[in-house]
Amino acid sequence: MCGISGVVSKNGSAVSRKTIQAINDLAAHRGPDGEGFFFGAQFALGHRRLAILDLSKDGHQPMEYGENYVITFSGEIFNYLEIREQLTLDGYRFSSETDTEVILCAYDKWGTSCVERFNGMWAFCLYDREKNILFCSRDRFGIKPFYYSDTPQRFVFGSEIKQVLCGKGGSAVANMRAVRAFLIEGLSDHTRETFFDGVYALAAGHNLVYSLRSHRVEECRYYTLAARDDVPALDEWAASERFLAELHRSVAYRMRSDVKVGACLSGGLDSSAVAALSSTVCRATSSTRFQAVHAKAGAGRLDESGFARDVAAKCDIDLFVIEPSADDFMEAIDEVVYCQEEPFATPSVFMQYFVFQKAKQIGCKVFLDGQGGDEVLLGYERYYSAYLRSLPWHAAIHEFFSITGHSRLAPRELLGYLLYFSVSRIRIARLKRKFAYVRPEYLIQFPNIAALNAAGRSVRALQRVEIERFQLPHLLRYADRNSMRHSIEARLPFLDHQLVESAFGLNNRFKIRNGWTKHVMRVALAGLVPDSILWRKVKLGFEAPDAAWLEAAGAEMQAVIGRSAIVQHMCKVKPNFDKLDRGTLWRLYSIAKWEDIYAVQLTAGTGESPGCGNPNRTPQPIGMN
Structure with a gap:
């Protein structure tokens, strides 16, 4: 790297x-x-x-x-x-x-x-x-x-x-198509265009x-994702064996290194699978214990540290647990915005940043991560909609109630998912109401929503657009910038192309079964990963304590948004901060802070060649160093 x-x-x-x-x-x-x-x-x-x-x-x-x-x-x-x-x-x-x-x-x-x-x-x-x-x-x-x-x-x-x-x-000039898609539709990295014109x-x-x-x-x-020819014929047992063999090979490939290797361990299924197999490979080739880092998001619902410790104990992993505070978040804002280069959708990016910071401190130059598992094995709840539509009505009814029993979705919430991710008009109407304070010209066309909902009629079509356009690309950007800012090489076993092609071709009923997402992997990892991880109903990941962090940064966020030329240009009236949900508030702030750090203009102007200066400086607007 x-x-x-x-x-x-x-x-x-x-x-x-x-x-x-x-x-x-x-x-x-x-x-x-x-x-x-x-x-x-x-x-x-x-x-x-x-x-x-x-x-x-x-x-x-x-x-x-x-x-x-x-x-x-x-x-x-x-x-x-x-x-x-x-x-x-x-x-x-x-x-x-x-x-x-x-x-x-x-x-x-x-x-x-x-x-x-x-x-x-x-x-x-x-x-x-x-x-x-x-x-x-x-x-x-x-x-x-x-x-x-x-x-x-x-x-x-x-x-x-x-x-x-x-x-x-x-000068650095804003690409307003990208800014609009990010604020209104929550999308980024979904086209060749960046936020910079x-x-x-x-x-x-x-x-x-x-x-x-x-x-x-x-x-x-040169590459188009396609299923491996021999995979559709596999029965469930053979599919499970095939998946485990591919994942083990992928992990072993990514353990090839002349420097120390570690892993992220959130306590979720994907990172636990990678950490468990990595530790197995490490024990076979080295006398040192494999190391992993977990970011604890405080107490209560967001705390997954207990699950991470379960994995570490079973797999003989030396686990480091960090717990970033609101002060850590505030101190890192400018640095992470500069590091990421473009607006990003959630403060959880900071948790990942702190994990790689810790990895550098413990001397791991290569770090394995579970990124890609959700896209490969239908791990997101929105896949339920496409999956249920693919089944005969009687099977869909049975699976509907299995899903409500094996996920965090109540029946009413699952019905909402079915409508929201199936009918473009509902989704677009909701967005227009939500962003009524935005100028009308930014609320006319929603081609991305139409494309997503059209893909949602087929599990495989939805998987493809999530991998190629609407989900994986921005996650990869977050991981690359956060890891490389700390001179860490992040490796992603779930994105080995042979593994992806095999998983892509599996029978969908092996990926979602009796309401369990990633069912084929849960079965494959039996005995390697604790059952408390394999059969968890609630999926989190490296979630951040958003409420506490955004409350601590509230005054600063409103001030930055208030002086943003881009936000003022997009909005016909000032957003009511008291009525904004946390996700929207963060996106507005992310745009405004990016504009500030990179001295982004609405139109081309004159000035220095942006970004040419001391690369180790404290982050400051590009073009002003």
Whole structure:
């Protein structure tokens, strides 16, 4: 895991060391173990190294291969040993123990289709001298970020948006389409567009080829999620065995490291599964106890620390429990907003931030996380609607009452879910009432709601749009920024593409059965994870004590919202803070605070090139350092 950057000058002039250095420095937290640069005739590549595999100087980047290729790479190719063995049989020779060199050799042999052989997470730019192109790629699910800007003067890319803002120059301007979708519909990271006008994300599962001759950019999709052919025929027992085998292999892949590995442990099913299997792999290869971190959200309903301790005791895990306070939250606000780069939907992002902060303190450079389990195995309650609609009426009635017995939803609440996630008109009408204080032009069209509700008629269609557009992308952004801000590599076993494809193809009745979501995994993990975890009815995760935190920050939040030009522009009347639900209040504040930290303008203006300064500074508005 590292930070990458690059600049192409379209007028043919050389890119200066000062220019690429400034952009690269903004990703110093992503790679504190070294930096490197490569200078071409009209472009420059930068790299910040987080040493995970082959800690020697042989892993330095940008890495050159012969006289043909140069790469700057962020991520991990987990099956690099298997690919390396195959390439060795084909006559390739290696001078390092890195997966980076494997990518270069794989490209030499298979060209751009090499990415289809990789199992991992990646964002890279590879310079091909012969073709005079920059070949860029992002992993199948977009675990690792790749942002870019294409202006008449420059093509700029980086691991983080602040790098691209710095490289393209000018002021930071709000993309109001993204702001509107976030505030009204609660969506982000669901398109190639970012919250910054003119800054784009390379879509997950896509390659980008930049021609250094014509300066044309071409993007193409290399991956589309599809079920494995042999999976639909499996019975429930075989499906359970298959899932456990895939998850165990995925965890073992992600334990490959030359540095210390740990895990997040919320006490929920997904993180418990990952922690339990990780501890098993650790005991087989090391004499040290596996370590995990839990963030306690205070007392009462939100407290899952007891479940985390149950897992730790059963699986012989050394557990660290932290309990962030309202003061910790207040002190971290500017830092986390700067770290995340775009507005985010919930204060629970802070809990994750504090977990990775603790991981750094205990010396874990790699941390495994349960992200993706809900999308892969229908873990959200909204999946109930699509699932019930897929059943014959008599089976649906039986399953309806099983769901109310094995979840936190009462019958009336479940009926509400069925209507809300099935009928677009109801959902849109509710949003229009809720945001009546917003200007009418922002309440005219709701294409995302229509797309979500259309997908909700089919379990598999809903799963696909959640993985590709509406749920997973923003969760991956949160995890990437929070982990990398602390120079931690987050690895996600549930997003191994072979596991995802297998789970995607399973009979839906194995995923939801007798009202239990993720049923196939609950059965598979019997004996490995305590029953108190396997058969929990209430799903939480790293929830934050929102009520206490937002009460503590109330005055500051209202002041920031009150002086926001973006909020004032969107609202025809001032929002009544006393009547806002906590989720809406937070989204308004998140927009206003992002605007403040990044000095975001409604329209383009003049000013310094944003973001070019000391990357280790106390967060301040980009463009003012």
